Amino acid sequence: MxxxxxxxxxxxxxxxxxxxxxxxxxxxxxxxxxxxxxxxxxxxxxxxxxxxxxxxxxxxxxxxxxxxxxxxxxxxxxxxxxxxxxETQPGHGWISxxxxxxxxxxxxxxxxxxxxxxxxxxxxxxxxxxxxxxxxxxxxxxxxxxxxxxxxxxxxxxxxxxxxxxxxxxxxxxxxxxxxxxxxxxxxxxxxPLALTPDAPQTDHCGSCTACMDACPTDAIVAERVVDARRCISYLSIEKRGPLTPTEASLLGDHVFGCDLCQDVCPFNRFSEPAGEPALEPRSGAVAPRLADLLGLDDEAFRARFRQSPVKRTKLAGLRRNVTAVLANQARDASE
Ligand code: B12
Ligand code: SF4
Ligand code: SF4
Incomplete structure (x- = not known):
């Protein structure tokens, strides 16, 4: 061949x-x-x-x-x-x-x-x-x-x-x-090790757009194509282990797991179509879950709700940490 x-x-x-x-x-x-x-x-x-x-x-x-x-x-x-x-409202958090x-x-x-x-x-x-x-x-x-x-x-x-x-x-x-x-x-x-025929590289179509950089609420995109994970909600809510500092907790905003904001605003995601992949369709209660429901989960309920889900990565303690931070953020916003 x-x-x-x-x-x-x-x-x-x-x-x-x-x-x-x-x-x-x-x-x-x-x-x-x-x-x-x-x-x-x-x-x-x-x-x-x-x-x-x-x-x-x-x-x-x-x-x-x-x-x-x-x-x-x-x-x-x-x-x-x-x-x-x-899209969040008081009492609800966002899962990416x-x-x-x-x-x-x-x-x-x-x-x-x-x-x-x-x-x-x-x-x-x-x-x-x-x-x-x-x-x-x-x-x-x-x-x-x-x-x-x-x-x-x-x-x-x-x-x-x-x-x-x-x-x-x-x-x-x-x-x-x-x-x-x-x-x-x-x-x-x-x-x-197989010698295959390479494809032509894709070219950059961002042009003068900076929508993702402008939309990032934590200024985590510190330069074009450079993300400082320490300020990124995705890192803070998923990868960061242990307690969050008060500043980190406030950076979470309404996010209990991951963040989509820089992608939501990208003009190229306007053409995005549903993947049609049943396993990746939102499970019941996955979109904007009630914070009280998440806080009420015990170990067994957490395992059942997030079976084979990426959310398992935070473990119950991590999810609780995030939910507590989001509740505090929403209470602060309401009192301002
Ligand atoms: C660590 C990691 C993270 C970290 C760090 C993010 C980061 N930007 O590096 C955190 C936890 C924050 C994270 C978050 C997310 N991640 Co992540 N992450 C990774 C992982 C495991 C490694 C990335 C890495 O090596 N980073 C190190 C930095 C230095 O690499 P880099 O950003 O590519 O850096 C290069 C560019 O900056 C480039 N560069 C710098 N200047 C310039 C200038 C020019 C002109 C050019 C051309 C290049 C260039 O040079 C650098 C070195 O090569 C990859 C999987 C993988 N193995 O690649 C997934 C991956 C990137 N993540 C992914 C996803 C989906 C996410 C999230 C969207 C999840 C979410 N919804 O919360 C967010 C998005 C946040 C964001 N804006 O990046 C997907 C991305 C898919 C895609 N379409 O691109 C990947 C590929 C996982 C996967 N297998 O699908 N992630
Ligand atoms: S995922 Fe959220 S916090 Fe991270 S760079 Fe994008 S908008 Fe900023
Ligand atoms: S929003 Fe999309 S098109 Fe605009 S700069 Fe960011 S990645 Fe590029």
């Missing part, structure tokens, strides 16, 4: 596995991104996310992740729905729209496993029958099928590869924007 035929076939398999879009970038070191990442880390913008500071050189070079890496396959999964953009349904890690991991097994069957049809799949300790080792896939947690600057693979451009809020679909989609990558 030629590289072009193989690329075509793999893209068809990715769509068949349930991804919304797929693109290919040539694997190469990214010294400029390594420098920017290092500057970001040196400025402490990652807050307590110490794992981001682990081996930044690896994050900027797929060859350090897979020996002989030649391509980065990038997949996207849309998650928008018909539900309203951020990406977290209304099933955890995307679970969905994408299942699909990445199916995809990489299907690709392996194409490129190495003689695999032993006990081969359990990429990254699962299978033997004997076959370099053709040394696929490393990850969603979020891999040492990969996903948006940089997605931009290069033609799936969108990194907007001024730092998220990837597709000119037709907007930004409500997830990303995942597969680093592979």
């Amino acid at each position: 030629t590289a072009a035929d193989l690329t075509h076939r793999i893209k068809a398999l990715a769509l068949a596995a349930g991804f919304s879009r797929v693109g290919v970038a040539r694997a190469h070191p990214r010294p400029e991104d390594q420098r920017r990442l290092q500057d970001w880390l040196d400025a402490g913008r990652h807050g307590d996310m110490a794992w981001l500071a682990k081996d930044p050189a690896r994050r900027a070079d797929p060859g350090r992740v897979v020996a002989g890496a030649r391509s980065v396959l990038v997949v996207a999964l849309d998650y928008d729905s018909d539900a309203p953009r951020t 729209r990406y977290a209304w349904g099933t955890d995307y890690h679970l969905l994408m991991e299942r699909r990445l496993k199916a995809l990489t097994r299907a690709v392996a069957a194409e490129v190495a049809p003689g695999l032993p029958t006990d081969w359990r799949g990429p990254g699962q300790g299978e033997a004997p080792f076959d370099p053709r099928t040394d696929f490393r896939w990850s969603v979020d947690y891999g040492p990969v600057l996903e948006r940089r590869w997605a931009e290069e693979a033609g799936l969108g451009w990194q907007g001024k809020h730092s998220l990837l924007v597709d000119p037709q679909r907007g930004s409500f989609f997830f990303l995942a990558t597969v680093i592979t």
